[in-house]
Amino acid sequence: MEAESKDKIVSIEKPELIAPPDWKPVIMGILCNWCSYAGSDLTGTSRTQYPPNIRIIRVPCSSRVDPWFIIKALQTTADGVLISGCHPGDCHYISGNYYARRRFLVTKELLKMVGFHGHRVQFSWVSAAEGAKFAQVVKKVTDDVVKLGPLHLYKKENFNR
Amino acid sequence: MKEVSYFPGCSAHGTSEEFDETVKMVMKTMDVEMEEIPDWNCCGATSAHTLSESLSYALPLRNLVLAEKLSNDTMTIPCASCYQRMKATKVHMDENPELAARINTAVVGEGNYEGKVAIKSMLQYCYEDMGLEAIKAKVTNPISGMKLACYYGCLLTRPKAITQFDSPEYPMSMDRIVEALGAKATPFDFKTECCGASFSISDTDIVLQLSGKILEMAKESGAHAIVVACPLCQSNLDMRQHDIEKKYHVKYDLPVFYLTQLMAIAFGFPKAKMMFAKHIIPVDSALAHIGEVIEEPKKPVKGKKAVQAESEVE
Amino acid sequence: MARVGVFVCFCGANIADFVDVPTVVEEAKKIRDVKFAIDYKYMCSDPGQQMIRDAIVQHRLTSIVVAACSPRMHEKTFRKALSDAGMNPYLLECANIREHSSWVHQKDKKGATDKAGDLVRMAVAKSIANEQLHEISVPVTKRALVIGGGIAGIQAALDIADARIPVTLVERSPSIGGRMSQLDETFPTLDCSQCILTPKMVDVASHPYIELIPYSEVIELDGYVGNYKAKIRKKASYVNFKTCTGCGACSQKCPVKVPNEYNMGIDKRKAIYTPFPQAVPNKPVIDAEHCTYLLKGKCGICAKVCEKGSIDYKMVDEVIEREIGAVVVATGYDLWDATPYEEYGVGRYKDIINSLEFERMVSANGPTGGVPVRPSDGKVPKTVVFIKCVGSRDKAKGIEFCSKICCMYTAKHAILLHHKVHDSRAYIFYMDIRAAGKGYEEFVNRAQVETGAVYLRGRVSKIYQKGDKLMVRGEDGQLGQEVEVEADLVVLATAVIPDKGNPALARLLGISYDKYGYLSEAHPKLRPVETAKAGIFLAGCTQAPKDIPETVAQASACAAKVCGLFAGDTIKKDPMVSTVSKEFCSGCQNCVKVCPYQAIVTEDIPLGHGAKEMRTVAKINEGVCQGCGSCVAICRSMAINLAGFTDPQIINEIVAI
Known part of the structure; x- marks a missing residue:
């Protein structure tokens, strides 16, 4: 999903923003009920550990995710957003994850154009059997966002200019 | 070039x-x-x-x-x-x-x-980069008539994650190359078994036992000689052969060639340049088979034959 | 003004050990709309539910948040508690503080507690926007579809049909019977497989409530629980079953020979064939891939010898439709191809066979008349080595799971070998003997004592040929030394894998499957025969490796589930469906295009009050809608909302952190 090489637009975000010492990133996770939410439950059942920064919202299908949700999350509370659905071909609702993927790509391009770093919004496929993978995904997203620093500082820098 | x-x-x-x-x-x-x-x-x-x-x-x-x-x-x-x-x-x-x-x-x-x-x-370079066809094209003196057991040893194809080449258990690349040279590769089950390697020096008995088994199976396969692509394999199988024969009261008389020696012969280089004098087991008896016609063994008498995949019409 | 009640569960120590529950309660109390918050050891227990019921009445609560385990676990339980207290059950929200917090942040109590607090806040915010919803009743078509005619499918079909519910049984091959029909005798009682199976097969064919469609495949499934529509492709058999008497003259005269699948390719069948003598239906089909007439237009012998004129070379595949209410999937298993075991020489040596091949050889109706022989030279083997766990329990080369049935059938093979070849000896290489089952351990003992089978605990590292023997080199772990067995025949108990078509079938049915291709049950312990999709059930080895008793039990369980589903005239459906606000709908019909269920149609309504001009708006059939929400996200005018997951609910959650 990271089509970084194709990027013509350079992020204006400054990764060197210095985060306050007590800062902990907030990741908004929106998971589909049948695969990724079940997968995240399996992560719990198998006691696989991951950083506690993600806040999970359950939706029936990744296709329910309105770009508005992503924007709203970045606008208000979250430093990063993770959307996760069923693997291609495995959608409980036949084809919903394909819509989600297309919609997500467009949204991400838009956000990058505005100046967000691509790592702030990520997408993954996690099936109901991939508890360990979910933990890895969360860890990666959290690490990426930690590297980028707090979103509100970035906003301050850019909106006050 | x-x-x-x-x-x-x-x-x-x-x-x-x-x-x-x-x-x-x-x-x-x-x-x-x-x-x-x-x-x-x-x-x-x-x-x-x-x-x-x-x-x-x-x-x-x-x-x-x-x-x-x-x-x-x-x-x-x-x-x-x-x-x-x-x-x-x-x-x-x-x-x-x-x-x-x-x-x-x-x-x-x-x-x-x-x-x-x-x-x-x-x-690997011969097999992948030169290619069988190109090798075949350069053969001026085919070594047909020789039956050869190709011995890969433990390091050329294993572990798979490192070598990323051929099968770790039953490789065929060397077999294919010697066949491109005109020889016949015998079905040889011990092509990746351990020869004892550097125990040759510290615990020779192990080498005699392991290399002995390899020689036995090579002989069993009907080979005139063994082909290797590793100096240590060559030295264990060749240098220790007399000791093995003495210890187990057998006679193998299997010369051990480097693959490139046979390639050079097939490419028309004179035998004198191959430094065969360095070999312990004389190579002449094996090289004498060059030019012989190998008779294919008759199919075993029809019993309960295994079934081919394709259909056939009576 | 909302009045939310928050109930935080300790889940024994599961939550309380890693999340500071009292803090979570205190945090919850600080939320403006929370009028009541409390913790309890087990919220799902009866006293816990009673606390919820009491609080609803006492504190006049308008919505409830239970912070406990995953909603996938107990959402239904707590919803019921709400309705018992006279509250609409959909005013419940679950905050998943066990799977999503206490279990995954066990080394960070502060982090886990903060997160639990946030999850509660989010659930409270969402619950404020919750609306009263009511279950939807939909009519149900009382007919079941069973996919696969092995013992699982047969048992499920018979049990459902016995309850006087019509069943359509679809089988891919020309006859029902499946793998069980290939077996000789069955463990642990050694009763003949055919003898106990064929009566059931005949019952299927003659049952008034069973419609048997052999030589066909399901190609499409639309609809939803109680109201599925299946498309079934009947492959052209080129034989008119109505007039065919099953005399067999055509097969006798057919000149084309093809490896016989029923006998694992050990002998040959004809191009026009019945798979085996006891086949049901006992009618031949023409194998179009091999028939000379169909391929080249020459031959035609079968048509000439058929007295009834039943051969019809012009027959084409036919697609039929059935309206059904429930599906039982029973597609069975296959054996893993052991080619990756190169050190065994699989594929190089003819005298290495798999267990099903051995099974066919020792079977009385098998290609060798019940005597095992070496495929290479036809001699009867005296020393047979059985190797268990080939491909199973082998992460490096094969598959991680245990195939479950191999320990038992290998013991059976040792006994059968002894029965057929008295002076033979079996050597069995094994990792562990897993003989958990009624009479199973005794059976393995019998194999060891009665037949003198030599059990060697260890793996085989190499098989090589010496003369006409196969040398099997392995480890005897109990003696701690290397052993070599000079074998005439080697039988590999290769891993049991699901049917190759499973992933494609799963996609077609809209259910999920695991990494091996086994179809996934809804819950591994509590819902082992149901899938995540309502109305689709699993029986037999399509879900996991199983022996015959377990398969039959699961098939009967499927039948019970189907009968339960069909007990009333309607079934209840979740009210989480989309609705259109007509006043906002612009009629762009993007939602019609994205709906995977064709649940959205259009209707014309007056342009305004009393206006004569009409405009087109979307209309959602709530019986068909499955509640994915695709239409909601695509709607530009925000005219569609999905009950239970409305925009206000989700936005509330997002901003609540």
């Missing part, structure tokens, strides 16, 4: 000089220019990695860095052990950036490792 970097390793300049010589003949025939890595050092062999992990990567790494300074995209190595150490270093360095960063500090001054040179054993 193709160009390739060449890492001979210590045995090529010593015990397996005939390997080195014939590799050069083969490469010349195949229009490949070999460029020896300048100032190469020991690969670490079996000792380094039993002592220190870092050392076992650092020694080959220097050679890799030196190889990168040459303009060739491939480095070929005749010795199976050198090949194994170099390739293992490359695979681990490529897959593990932390290790790469740590080990890179050992070769400061020589340059930085970038991982741009492919590493291939001589066997």
